Amino acid sequence: MADGTDISRRHFVQVxxxxxxxxxxxxxxxxxxxxxxTAPVLNAYVTIAPDNxxxxxxxxxxxxxxxxxxxxxIIAEELDVDWAQVRIQQADSKPAVYGLQFAGGSMATPxxxxxxxxxxxxxxxxxxxxxxxxxxxxxxxxxxASGVVHHKASKRSATYGSLxxxxxxxxxxxxxxxxxxxxxxxxxxxxxxxxVDTAAIVRGxxxxxxxxxxxxxxxxxxxxxxxxxxxxxxxDLDAALAVKGVRKAFLVGGGPELNGLLPGVAVVADSWWxxxxxxxxxxxxxxxxxxxxxxxxxxxxxxxxxxxGAPLRTERLDGDxxxxxxxxxxxxxxxxxxxxxxxxxxxxxxxxxxxHDGKMEIWAPTQYPDAGRQLVAKTxxxxxxxxxxHMTRCGGGFGRRLANDYMVEAAWIAKxxxxxxxxxxxxxxxxxxxxxxxxxxxxLKGAVDKSGKISAWHDHxxxxxxxxxxxxxxxxxxxxxxxxxVENFKYDLSVIECGIPTGPLRAPGSNALxxxxxxxxxxxxxxxGIDPVTFRLNLLxxxxxxxxxxxxxxxxxxxxxxxxxxxxxxxxxxxxxxxRQGMGVAFHxxxxxxxxxxxxxxxxxxxxxxxxxxxxxxxxxxxxxxxxGALNQVQGAVIDGLSAALGQKISIEGGAVVERNxxxxxxxxxxxxPMVEVHxxxxxxxxxxxxxxxxxxxxxxxxxAIFAATGKRLRSLPISKDQLKV
Amino acid sequence: MTYSLNxxxxxxxxxxxxxxxxxxxxxxxxxxxxxxxGCGIGSCGACTVHIDGVPVRSCATPVExxxxxxxxxxxxxxxxxxxxxxxxxWTELDVAQxxxxxxxxxxxxxxxxxxxxxxxxxxxDAAMSGNICRCATYTRIRAAIxxxxxxxxxx
Numbered sequence: 027m028a029d030g031t032d033i034s035r036r037h038f039v040q041v042x043x044x045x046x047x048x049x050x051x052x053x054x055x056x057x058x059x060x061x062x063x064t065a066p067v068l069n070a071y072v073t074i075a076p077d078n079x080x081x082x083x084x085x086x087x088x089x090x091x092x093x094x095x096x097x098x099x100i101i102a103e104e105l106d107v108d109w110a111q112v113r114i115q116q117a118d119s120k121p122a123v124y125g126l127q128f129a130g131g132s133m134a135t136p137x138x139x140x141x142x143x144x145x146x147x148x149x150x151x152x153x154x155x156x157x158x159x160x161x162x163x164x165x166x167x168x169x170x171a172s173g174v175v176h177h178k179a180s181k182r183s184a185t186y187g188s189l190x191x192x193x194x195x196x197x198x199x200x201x202x203x204x205x206x207x208x209x210x211x212x213x214x215x216x217x218x219x220x221x222v223d224t225a226a227i228v229r230g231x232x233x234x235x236x237x238x239x240x241x242x243x244x245x246x247x248x249x250x251x252x253x254x255x256x257x258x259x260x261x262d263l264d265a266a267l268a269v270k271g272v273r274k275a276f277l278v279g280g281g282p283e284l285n286g287l288l289p290g291v292a293v294v295a296d297s298w299w300x301x302x303x304x305x306x307x308x309x310x311x312x313x314x315x316x317x318x319x320x321x322x323x324x325x326x327x328x329x330x331x332x333x334x335g336a337p338l339r340t341e342r343l344d345g346d347x348x349x350x351x352x353x354x355x356x357x358x359x360x361x362x363x364x365x366x367x368x369x370x371x372x373x374x375x376x377x378x379x380x381x382h383d384g385k386m387e388i389w390a391p392t393q394y395p396d397a398g399r400q401l402v403a404k405t406x407x408x409x410x411x412x413x414x415x416h417m418t419r420c421g422g423g424f425g426r427r428l429a430n431d432y433m434v435e436a437a438w439i440a441k442x443x444x445x446x447x448x449x450x451x452x453x454x455x456x457x458x459x460x461x462x463x464x465x466x467x468x469x470l471k472g473a474v475d476k477s478g479k480i481s482a483w484h485d486h487x488x489x490x491x492x493x494x495x496x497x498x499x500x501x502x503x504x505x506x507x508x509x510x511x512v513e514n515f516k517y518d519l520s521v522i523e524c525g526i527p528t529g530p531l532r533a534p535g536s537n538a539l540x541x542x543x544x545x546x547x548x549x550x551x552x553x554x555g556i557d558p559v560t561f562r563l564n565l566l567x568x569x570x571x572x573x574x575x576x577x578x579x580x581x582x583x584x585x586x587x588x589x590x591x592x593x594x595x596x597x598x599x600x601x602x603x604x605x606r607q608g609m610g611v612a613f614h615x616x617x618x619x620x621x622x623x624x625x626x627x628x629x630x631x632x633x634x635x636x637x638x639x640x641x642x643x644x645x646x647x648x649x650x651x652x653x654x655g656a657l658n659q660v661q662g663a664v665i666d667g668l669s670a671a672l673g674q675k676i677s678i679e680g681g682a683v684v685e686r687n688x689x690x691x692x693x694x695x696x697x698x699x700p701m702v703e704v705h706x707x708x709x710x711x712x713x714x715x716x717x718x719x720x721x722x723x724x725x726x727x728x729x730x731a732i733f734a735a736t737g738k739r740l741r742s743l744p745i746s747k748d749q750l751k752v
Numbered sequence: 753m754t755y756s757l758n759x760x761x762x763x764x765x766x767x768x769x770x771x772x773x774x775x776x777x778x779x780x781x782x783x784x785x786x787x788x789x790g791c792g793i794g795s796c797g798a799c800t801v802h803i804d805g806v807p808v809r810s811c812a813t814p815v816e817x818x819x820x821x822x823x824x825x826x827x828x829x830x831x832x833x834x835x836x837x838x839x840x841x842w843t844e845l846d847v848a849q850x851x852x853x854x855x856x857x858x859x860x861x862x863x864x865x866x867x868x869x870x871x872x873x874x875x876x877d878a879a880m881s882g883n884i885c886r887c888a889t890y891t892r893i894r895a896a897i898x899x900x901x902x903x904x905x906x907x
Contacts, residue, residue, distance in 0.1 A: 090850025227851035228827030230786025238902040299776040372886040421852030665888035688795040697877035699890035
């Protein structure tokens with residue numbers, strides 16, 4: 027996904043007339059693919075109609091992160107129009123036109139901030155040039171505001187809409203001549219704008235994948251083996267076909283790739299409920315599969331055994347770890363563990379597909395549509411250019427819809443059926459066929475010296491994977507904190523063979539590693555008798571920056587900034603707390619964002635945890651683009667993290683998932699949601715994303731608060747009541 | 753079978769088998785797509801509709817149990833004074849993230865405010881804890897209910 031982030035080097039502006047108005051396009055020189063999908067096509071974002079209505083394209087998938095609003099805000103600002111005159115159009119998946127279109131890694135803001143400002147500013151320059159030519163005045167004497175060009179000296183003005191057609195005939199300006207606004211002049215960026223779909227959302231309008239209706243459409247369900255990847259031994263297709271409304275029931279051979287089309291049985295009917303009734307009659311027998319030997323308890327036992335021996339390999343070694351322990355004043359050893367968890371977006375996986383005239387048309391709630399196109403093309407033997415993908419609003423994503431397994435299923439079933447088909451999974455399908463946040467185990471030993479700093483850190487990380495390679499999102503970077511901040515540092519790795527599919531879940535890696543690292547740092551602070559905030563400030567030390575900016579860089583100064591801010595705002599060390607009430611702190615850097623959080627929690631004698639309040643200090647650079655959306659993201663991410671800490675666990679038995687639905691996979695509800703107070707630490711750095719980095723610190727901050735309240739150290743998730751009762 | 757259902761002020765004919773949940777009669781038979789499918793076991797509240805003003809989980813309500821009950825969905829709740837206020841509060845505070853659960857949240861909130869015009873936090877907890885928001889917009893849902901009821905939101 028890193029490719030294509032810098033479009034500026036290889037785009038040129040192209041101007042064309044569109045429906046009597048201006049359409050500003052950016053051509054991407056692009057790499058021509060063998061399949062021919064990248065012809066020199068145009069990349070259009072801005073259309074201005076004669077009535078001065080401005081239509082801006084939202085290029086990326088909307089999954090609840092607010093990107094359909096915030097990216098067009100950037101264009102509108104530099105175009106210098108009023109937000110009220112703007113209409114938003116959701117783009118289809120057209121990578122040759124829009125470059126990368128995906129929702130992942132909190133990357134949309136850093137990848138598009140410069141580009142989309144230039145898109146808006148270039149369109150404005152063309153409009154101004156048209157006005158200047160008409161009035162025979164220098165463009166430099168013209169000003170703009172609210173979609174109108176003014177020439178003060180001659181008291182003339184003209185709307186963008188009246189100039190657009192003419193502007194469309196002008197040559198594209200030299201990109202070097204484009205001047206971006208002084209942020210002090212911003213009228214849209216930095217001002218709260220409600221989501222562009224809010225009015226439709228509150229009225230229940232059809233926006234989501236599940237709401238797609240295509241004339242003549244049938245409805246499908248698809249059952250796969252509980253044991254990941256197992257094939258179909260037998261199924262009673264006739265029994266399914268006997269159910270009223272069922273049109274087709276057939277086996278899908280699939281393949282062995284867990285992120286591709288898997289074997290299963292499809293049932294297609296006039297309505298989804300009928301398809302589901304048919305499915306209930308299938309009486310499927312599944313083939314044996316080696317993954318049936320795997321289980322959560324088995325993985326844990328293997329991790330324990332591996333921790334006692336030499337690791338598979340040492341990933342990082344700094345300084346003299348043995349010496350760091352020898353000279354220490356306190357030493358702590360601890361084993362940490364976290365489980366598989368599921369994404370469980372509230373809209374179950376679904377996709378509508380229609381195969382006609384050798385071409386596939388797809389309507390999908392997906393976070394990465396072009397990856398879906400490639401998967402469908404490969405699996406069905408189609409040309410990528412013959413696959414159209416319309417992006418619907420997604421009812422949540424959290425990383426789940428970066429995989430397009432449900433898309434390839436829908437495409438296959440639609441081709442086999444010959445009609446448009448909407449495939450819809452059940453919640454049970456969703457929980458049993460996810461790409462889970464992988465479970466992991468950390469065997470830690472650390473020491474503090476007499477100066478109060480960590481003198482040695484040794485982590486033996488036991489993870490899941492294949493042939494010695496960590497599975498998707500199961501790895502840990504060699505630069506993961508506190509690497510580079512502890513002189514004597516060792517990171518060992520062992521890998522357990524695993525057939526359970528894993529993948530990125532909101533703040534991948536970080537959502538588990540922050541819990542381990544920041545909890546263990548807390549243990550070291552307490553072992554040394556040092557206040558947890560002071561201890562962390564000492565650990566960050568005076569290093570301003572380690573690593574390389576834009577790659578593995580970590581700015582200790584920015585982290586200290588948010589840590590000091592959250593301590594001040596939360597009344598750290600100054601708040602009088604009652605019995606079994608405590609405050610905990612943690613920080614974490616991920617997705618280019620610096621976050622420090624404090625949790626105040628109470629634990630009853632029965633072991634019930636009440637999260638009373640969370641304080642967040644965040645540094646995502648110099649500009650919050652849409653404050654209302656940004657605050658919502660941070661509050662949601664924090665509560666999402668608490669939800670994971672307090673209840674989420676996917677258990678594997680016999681190679682299959684045990685949990686079935688929300689009654690056994692509890693998500694946090696209203697009654698448990700605390701107040702989350704957010705403070706921005708504005709620093710002079712490029713703006714970065716907010717979908718993910720607020721989540722990781724809240725898990726250790728909660729566990730550290732529980733330690734402060736009860737003296738009990740939580741080293742495995744989710745938090746269980748039994749661990750905490752008196 | 754054909755069931756006569758009074759939905760959003762109109763009597764409509766749903767041709768579905770007995771045992772079909774109301775949700776699927778609404779969505780697939782009548783084309784009323786506002787109520788959402790989330791769990792199928794009445795656990796998440798995305799499918800919430802009102803029957804005679806009482807919030808029910810349409811995914812776990814067989815169509816034959818509806819009888820002559822008046823079904824109101826998110827698509828018509830704005831025709832009621834309280835529903836309109838709730839939708840306005842949701843809009844003003846920009847509650848939604850992905851928005852998928854919000855039709856159900858709004859239906860539960862409207863039922864709460866109809867019965868309890870000035871709900872306390874405890875009332876809100878009790879009435880709204882049957883609705884999951886996976887994006888966890890609970891802070892704003894609470895504030896929007898307070899706003900719609902003319903109380904200070906405290907957020």
